[in-house]
Amino acid sequence: MKTGEAVSSGPEGLGAPRVFLERSETVTRSGVWLGVGGLVRRGDSVLAVKKRYGATKGLWTMPGGFVAPGETLDEAVVREIREETGVETAVCGVIAVRTGVLRTGVSDNLVLFSMKYLSGEPEPDGRELSEARFLSREDLLEDPTVTELLRTLALSETTASLVPGAFHPRRDFGYRSYKIFREERAKT
Secondary structure, three states: OOOOOOEOOOHHHOOOOEEEOOOOOEEEOOOEEEEEEEEEEEOOEEEEEEEOOOOOEOOEEOOEEEOOOOOOHHHHHHHHHHHHHOOEEEEEEEEEEEEEEOOOOOEEEEEEEEEEEEEOOOOOOOOOEEEEEEEOHHHHHHOOOEOHHHHHHHHOOOOOOEEEEOOOOOOOOOOOOOOEEEEOOOOO
């Protein structure tokens, strides 16, 4: 995140990170993590980043991070990409969900979005990232430091299968922001 730094504790950096939010709030992640990642295509290349910490330290992966209090998943992925790389994007839809349980018992969940590139040249934020750039198809195939998740999603012809849609429930359930992502229906 832009104004703070993520630190982690616990075995092999897999413990609960503390993130300092822009509003100077401190949030300690509990035993359930909710994160987002974005697959940003520009022509035939894909935006990739190398983190300075954690299990993907030094590996090419998608930009992303934790969802902060007060934001939706789609707001979080746009914010994370901008903060980490300076690249402006827009959400196209959900392309995958990665869910797993770490050896520490933490439930680690990541919603992955297909993103439309709008503008900007990637620059690593200098804190969380050591590198940020667009990788070519050749890089994705040949570089051993590309994560399997990035390689699999980037080389597939997958488009967003769940797209944002307007939805206005009749009852007030107390939401400040409310969206649904659902399968896009063919127009007749």
